[in-house]
Amino acid sequence: MAETGQNSTTKWIVILLVTAIVAVGVTFGVTALLVDIFEKQQEAQNPFYRVVDLDDDTEDPAVWGKNFPLQYDQYRKTTDMVRTKFGGSEALPHTPDPYDPRMVVSQSKIELDPRLKRMWAGYAFAIDFREERGHAYMLEDQTYTQRHKKPQFGNCLHCHASVYVPYKKAGHGDLMKGFAEVCKLPYAEARKLVEHPVACIDCHDPKTMQLRITRPGFLEGIRNYMKFAKGIENYDPNTMATRQEMRSFVCGQCHVEYYFRPEDKRLTYPWFKGLQADQILAYYDESGFKDWVHEETGAPMLKTQHPEFEMWNQGIHARAGVACADCHMPYMRVGAMKISDHHVRSPLLNINNACQTCHKVPESELLARAERIQEKTHAMREVAMDALMTLIDSIKFAQTAGADEAALTAARTAQRRATFLLDFVEAENSTGFHADQEAARVLFLALDHLRQGQMALAGQGSASGSANPAAATPPSPTPGASVSVPETPVATPDNPAPQNAPTGQT
Amino acid sequence: MPRGFIPLTIIAGVVTGIAGGVGSYTFVYAKGFSYLSNDPAVCANCHVMKDYLDAWHKSSHHAVAVCNDCHTPHDLFGKYLTKALNGWHHSVAFTTGHFPDNIQITPRNRAITEAACRYCHEPIVQQIDRFGHGPNALDCIRCHQTVGHMK
Numbered sequence: 001m002a003e004t005g006q007n008s009t010t011k012w013i014v015i016l017l018v019t020a021i022v023a024v025g026v027t028f029g030v031t032a033l034l035v036d037i038f039e040k041q042q043e044a045q046n047p048f049y050r051v052v053d054l055d056d057d058t059e060d061p062a063v064w065g066k067n068f069p070l071q072y073d074q075y076r077k078t079t080d081m082v083r084t085k086f087g088g089s090e091a092l093p094h095t096p097d098p099y100d101p102r103m104v105v106s107q108s109k110i111e112l113d114p115r116l117k118r119m120w121a122g123y124a125f126a127i128d129f130r131e132e133r134g135h136a137y138m139l140e141d142q143t144y145t146q147r148h149k150k151p152q153f154g155n156c157l158h159c160h161a162s163v164y165v166p167y168k169k170a171g172h173g174d175l176m177k178g179f180a181e182v183c184k185l186p187y188a189e190a191r192k193l194v195e196h197p198v199a200c201i202d203c204h205d206p207k208t209m210q211l212r213i214t215r216p217g218f219l220e221g222i223r224n225y226m227k228f229a230k231g232i233e234n235y236d237p238n239t240m241a242t243r244q245e246m247r248s249f250v251c252g253q254c255h256v257e258y259y260f261r262p263e264d265k266r267l268t269y270p271w272f273k274g275l276q277a278d279q280i281l282a283y284y285d286e287s288g289f290k291d292w293v294h295e296e297t298g299a300p301m302l303k304t305q306h307p308e309f310e311m312w313n314q315g316i317h318a319r320a321g322v323a324c325a326d327c328h329m330p331y332m333r334v335g336a337m338k339i340s341d342h343h344v345r346s347p348l349l350n351i352n353n354a355c356q357t358c359h360k361v362p363e364s365e366l367l368a369r370a371e372r373i374q375e376k377t378h379a380m381r382e383v384a385m386d387a388l389m390t391l392i393d394s395i396k397f398a399q400t401a402g403a404d405e406a407a408l409t410a411a412r413t414a415q416r417r418a419t420f421l422l423d424f425v426e427a428e429n430s431t432g433f434h435a436d437q438e439a440a441r442v443l444f445l446a447l448d449h450l451r452q453g454q455m456a457l458a459g460q461g462s463a464s465g466s467a468n469p470a471a472a473t474p475p476s477p478t479p480g481a482s483v484s485v486p487e488t489p490v491a492t493p494d495n496p497a498p499q500n501a502p503t504g505q506t
Numbered sequence: 507m508p509r510g511f512i513p514l515t516i517i518a519g520v521v522t523g524i525a526g527g528v529g530s531y532t533f534v535y536a537k538g539f540s541y542l543s544n545d546p547a548v549c550a551n552c553h554v555m556k557d558y559l560d561a562w563h564k565s566s567h568h569a570v571a572v573c574n575d576c577h578t579p580h581d582l583f584g585k586y587l588t589k590a591l592n593g594w595h596h597s598v599a600f601t602t603g604h605f606p607d608n609i610q611i612t613p614r615n616r617a618i619t620e621a622a623c624r625y626c627h628e629p630i631v632q633q634i635d636r637f638g639h640g641p642n643a644l645d646c647i648r649c650h651q652t653v654g655h656m657k
Contacts, residue, residue, distance in 0.1 A: 012511070016518040017518075019518050020522070027529075031528055032601055033532055034528065034532040034535060037535065037602045038535075040600075091549065220567060333607050356657040360651060455512070
């Protein structure tokens, strides 16, 4: 009996211990739930706490971050370096030197595809052009790029720094005057006026947090465009745009094609005849503007710069009323708060938040759809790039062969136009996704100009004709033509084009 | 009775009592009883569901069906089992924070909703659904995904 009593006591002790341990676990879990519910109810009551006063001169984003820590935390994450199939960037080590103290840089695009060097021969982009990194690096990467081997001006800073407060200071309170002044300064001098990469104040009103356009280039550009497209005089996005329009306009302040007006280096958005690639090209052709002269052919060239805003405008998402911020800064949950994700990045890295709000399709399928568009655009870009190399070869050959000057001029014009159009798709950072059909159309136009250039050299037509198929001379082989067209390998997904340009007759 | 048994009993009793007390308080504080009801506003006790409740107010079905009509089975046991299961999943997910911002329905819950369509629309579905249940069954909400709530 004594033994049985001992056993039963041991059994009871075990049961008690197990009960106590389970109860501890349950209490732990339930308390966690209770505290969590309490915290989220508190969070939901107070969207933000004002701990500092912000005014129209508060430039430092860290100060804004005290009032808006969630948004600020996300904003700081743009230092991430993550690749997507066709974009993004990975961190590559860099040995610091006196001219470039960076420890980490991104992949050089011109080393990856040397055809780019030849496309831009004689221009600063042929010296140094790397994968774009996140917003956090915009000022640093511009400060240390090798492109400064060719003199640059303060106009570059318009989109690589937080310029709203510096412009107002330089203009003694007048934003537009300061903009004009800083544009003219040599880069190194203007660089001293700015401190931060894009910051809160560049897109937000400090009192109301409403979106606000502060970049003079966009204020002027959209005014010119609205006058042309809609006949609206003195369009002002800050008073006339809808909230949803502003969610794209703030990005369009910088992610656009631009040029520097030759007479005063003023940054100008070339939207006088519309936003499409060929409309912008028509404006440049009419004004006779050129960025540089091509080193190999002497053609008066144009460099296209990241026209994301223009390309998006032609796409199905813009048509459906989807703004830049809807995909690149989608809503996210932080505790009980719903905020715009200020970690601006590729939607392909954030498919649940960016795409699945509208598209009820598995993530892998959405990624496959996007990459399918990009692969096809890239394949078309490869064809156009090879054809451009061929035209450069042909012009060089014709120059040494003493070809007729009118034919050479026509071919150089074709090179200028084709390069601009090809670069429009190349420089646009979505590899066609923002507007796949438009990207294809623009590359088609580029190919048509390349065809006209070859025909001009072959003595068959003129590149001055429009890209209208009806106006073009029908192509037929001419026996004894002075310049033969080198074979161009055609890129398909199964047969990727070689990275190096065909040598042709060079 | 061996030494130590009485203190152990007391400790176990106190610990169990704390679990019961905190549990009951949490249940009341988190409006636990409301979850037994049919009121759609209850589903938005937790802010994660607020967008879906807002969207339901604008949907074609808001006059004829509340959350439970489409998201729980139409028998008493199944209904409360589903409520308990989802309640458990949601508590874990919301406390740990491990769930996607655009929440995704589980296969079990999707099947419940699919069955709910047929529950009310049976006369018309019968005419068109020649495959019945299983992988080849017609999927109402694949096309009619906006009837309950757009989001």
